[in-house]
Structure formats: structure tokens, C-alpha cells
Amino acid sequence: MSFSLDSAGVVHPNGQRALAGVTLAARDGERIAVIGPSGAGKTTLLRVLGAALRPGEGQVQALGQHPWHLPARALKQLRARIGTVHQAPPIAPRLRVVTAVLAGRLGQWSALRALGSLFYPSDIAGAHEALARLALEDRLFDRCDRLSGGQLQRVGIARVLYQRPALLLADEPVSALDPTLAHAAVGQLVAQSESTGATLVASLHAVDLALRWFPRIVGMRDGQVAFDLPAAEVTPALLDALYASEGGVATQGPMPVAPLAGTAEPTFHRPDCP
Numbered sequence: 001m002s003f004s005l006d007s008a009g010v011v012h013p014n015g016q017r018a019l020a021g022v023t024l025a026a027r028d029g030e031r032i033a034v035i036g037p038s039g040a041g042k043t044t045l046l047r048v049l050g051a052a053l054r055p056g057e058g059q060v061q062a063l064g065q066h067p068w069h070l071p072a073r074a075l076k077q078l079r080a081r082i083g084t085v086h087q088a089p090p091i092a093p094r095l096r097v098v099t100a101v102l103a104g105r106l107g108q109w110s111a112l113r114a115l116g117s118l119f120y121p122s123d124i125a126g127a128h129e130a131l132a133r134l135a136l137e138d139r140l141f142d143r144c145d146r147l148s149g150g151q152l153q154r155v156g157i158a159r160v161l162y163q164r165p166a167l168l169l170a171d172e173p174v175s176a177l178d179p180t181l182a183h184a185a186v187g188q189l190v191a192q193s194e195s196t197g198a199t200l201v202a203s204l205h206a207v208d209l210a211l212r213w214f215p216r217i218v219g220m221r222d223g224q225v226a227f228d229l230p231a232a233e234v235t236p237a238l239l240d241a242l243y244a245s246e247g248g249v250a251t252q253g254p255m256p257v258a259p260l261a262g263t264a265e266p267t268f269h270r271p272d273c274p
């Protein structure tokens with residue numbers, strides 16, 4: 001079992017309830033998309049799964065451990081095995097791209113190596129390889145504040161690819177990318193899950209991407225699991241009900257992207273790289 005939640009509930013300090021009675025589990029290597037309207041609790045769910053937020057109610061297990069029963073050192077070690085792609089990556093603006101990517105393994109390195117990597121990047125080839133998967137290898141030594149929002153989001157994805165976590169959580173990982181880039185970037189996350197056996201959980205507003213790339217879809221609404229189904233069983237009627245208060249945006253969705261050719265890993269195509 002990769003993770004399990006048992007009747008998990010979260011009420012934020014301001015009294016806002018974000019999760020209520022969520023029971024959910026995933027086997028190792030599963031790929032799950034979490035969809036639902038704004039405010040449904042998707043980010044809160046991912047924070048609980050990532051051992052970043054302690055649920056006030058219920059139980060959580062991640063990678064075979066109860067995070068909140070662990071001593072501080074063991075909790076840190078558990079967190080180093082969980083990778084999160086944030087919608088807006090928490091990357092210091094003055095950092096070089098190479099350093100931002102290598103930071104993916106900071107939790108796995110000794111304090112000395114981690115400190116040293118801030119000044120002398122120790123695995124440039126590794127960072128280059130991860131960035132190449134997002135077509136950003138030519139920005140290796142740029143400062144992060146010279147990147148666009150979408151490029152920065154791709155750096156955040158490269159960082160988690162470099163980390164090679166056992167549980168990969170992605171919170172709206174492609175919200176700043178155009179449909180073609182979004183398709184390729186989600187494809188890279190899926191390819192990573194397939195090649196490393198990592199469990200992948202991604203929250204996505206782009207329902208077409210969720211249905212295309214993820215075998216299992218969890219629909220959330222009002223902090224609860226509205227449905228948990230194989231992608232093939234998610235009907236337009238279910239989506240309409242899920243997004244009802246948003247005027248049916250789910251079925252309109254973003255512009256569809258070209259159909260996949262077989263199961264080949266998608267690649268980025270740039271105008272200068274035919």
C-alpha cells in the first residue's frame with residue numbers, strides 16, 4: 001500500500017472545513033488524478049498525503065508509515081521519499097536553475113553535501129537530464145527569476161523527476177502551460193511513475209488530461225470524495241454534477257490535444273529542434 005486515509009478530516013485554523021471523512025487508499029505504482037471544482041479540497045488532500053498537514057480527524061499512512069506518530073528524524077526521512085510538484089514552485093528567485101533542480105535531493109543528502117551543492121552543483125549531468133525531459137536544458141545556468149511562470153513550473157517538475165520519490169504528488173502541475181506543453185509534462189510525470197514504480201497523484205483542472213493519462217479518477221467536492229472510478233467509467237453526467245456550481249466548465253474543458261500515438265513517451269518539440 002502506498003498510502004491510505006481513513007475518515008480524514010481537516011478544519012483550517014480560521015474554521016474553514018477543507019476535508020471531511022475522506023477514505024482513500026492506493027497501491028504502489030497507481031496513477032490517480034484528483035479533479036473537482038475550486039475549493040473542493042484537492043490541495044488540502046495532497047498536503048495531507050505529503051505529510052505536510054496533519055489531519056485533525058482520522059488516520060493517514062504514507063509509504064507504510066504513520067507520519068504523525070514518527071519522531072522528527074524519521075518524519076524527515078519519510079518526507080524525503082515524497083515529492084511534490086507545487087502549482088507555484090517554492091523556488092528562491094535568485095537561485096540558478098541547476099541548483100533548483102538539484103534541491104530535489106537535498107533531503108536525501110548529508111548536510112555537508114547539501115550545503116556544498118548550493119555553491120558547487122555536484123550533479124550537473126543529472127540536472128541536465130531532468131531538464132531535458134522538459135525541454136529546458138538550455139536554461140541550466142539561468143537564474144530562476146529570468147524564467148516565465150510556465151518555465152518555472154517545468155523546473156518544479158524537473159526537480160521532482162530528479163528527486164525520484166516513491167510517492168509523487170502534483171498539485172495543478174501544468175496550470176501555467178499551454179495544452180501541448182501540458183500534455184507533454186503530464187506525460188513525463190506518468191513516464192516517471194512507470195519507470196520508477198512511484199505512485200502518482202495529480203490534481204488537475206484539465207479534465208481531458210486527467211482522463212487521458214490516469215487510469216483512476218477521484219472526483220472531489222465540498223471536501224469529500226464524490227466518486228472514485230476507473231477513467232472509462234467517468235461519464236459526462238458525473239462531471240456535470242461534480243462541477244455543477246461552476247456552470248458545467250468540466251465538459252467544456254481546455255482545448256483538446258492531439259490523440260496519443262500508441263503509448264510512446266511524449267516529447268517536447270521546439271521550433272529550433274525539428
Ligand SMILES: Nc1ncnc2c1ncn2[C@@H]1O[C@H](COP(=O)(O)OP(=O)(O)OP(=O)(O)O)[C@@H](O)[C@H]1O
Nearest residue numbers: 012014016017018037038039040041042043044045
Ligand atoms: N491555509 C488555509 N487557511 C484557511 N482556509 C484554507 C486554507 N487552505 C485552504 N483553505 C480552504 O479550504 C478549502 C479547500 O481548499 P483547497 O485549496 O484544498 O481546495 P482546491 O480544491 O485545491 O481548490 P483550487 O482548485 O482552487 O486550488 C477552501 O474552502 C479553502 O478556502
